Amino acid sequence: MINSAPPSPPRPSVKDAKEASITAWALAARTGDPDAVDRFVRALHRDVRHYVTFLGADPQSADDLTQDTFLRALGSLHRFEGRSSARTWLLAIARRAVVDSIRHDSCRPRLAATDDWESAAERAQPRDLPGFDDGIALADLLATLPDDRRAAFVLTQMLGLPYAEAADVSECPVGTVRSRVARARTSLIEWLNDAECPGPVAAAA
Structure with missing residues (x-):
């Protein structure tokens, strides 16, 4: 044998x-x-x-x-x-x-109002870098997400962490991370679709 x-x-x-x-x-x-x-x-x-x-x-x-x-x-x-x-x-x-x-x-008391971080990032970013517009648009979209969903999305979809490791970083169950990422994706897709498909133009009187 x-x-x-x-x-x-x-x-x-x-x-x-x-x-x-x-x-x-x-x-x-x-x-x-x-x-x-x-x-x-x-x-x-x-x-x-x-x-x-x-x-x-x-x-x-x-x-x-x-x-x-x-x-x-x-x-x-x-x-x-x-x-x-x-x-x-x-x-x-x-x-x-x-x-x-x-x-x-x-x-600490705030002495003066400051611009939101997306605007500051846009001003600080060199304009001749490839993907500038896309990067700022993504930052704008991510900023609209709730903090927990944004963090889960960044960890898994942008930094490439496995869900289990993202759960360790976030100190929550893996299922919670999966749910947050799914909801973040849904929101981002909806916002992108809305941006690409503007509403109908009103007919002239």
Whole structure:
């Protein structure tokens, strides 16, 4: 009787391999390896900034919150054991940084009204970058979503986190994240359809 060879284990996807590398850099950074720290920060800096921006931060505070997130993370690396991906762990820290910032700001008197963050982002964005109009339009649409739906949509659809990891970041059940994303998609599709299909023009008298 010929025994068939056991099936080969599936190869990790490029995305999984990247996440494993980032997590390995975070674990190596715990020992103070400067190269690992640099790789870890570079790999996730853009995602953290996008996340805090889409949670409602204006361009200046987004930079501050991104820096605060990494300072918190680097100060807590000794507690990171790799049970979740480094990306999930870091975005959870970013979320807490945003929440703390909102609480802090709510306790301070506002000296003057400021423009909404979408307008500030539009003014700060270089005009010659490809996709400028699309990016601003998306920011405008996302800003109309409730905070919880916007966060779930950004985590899963823009940053590419699996639903389970997005649930860890948001500290809620996976089913709740799926529901929020589905509702966000429905709202965005409806708004896009409304924008592309304007109402009928009134007949001239």
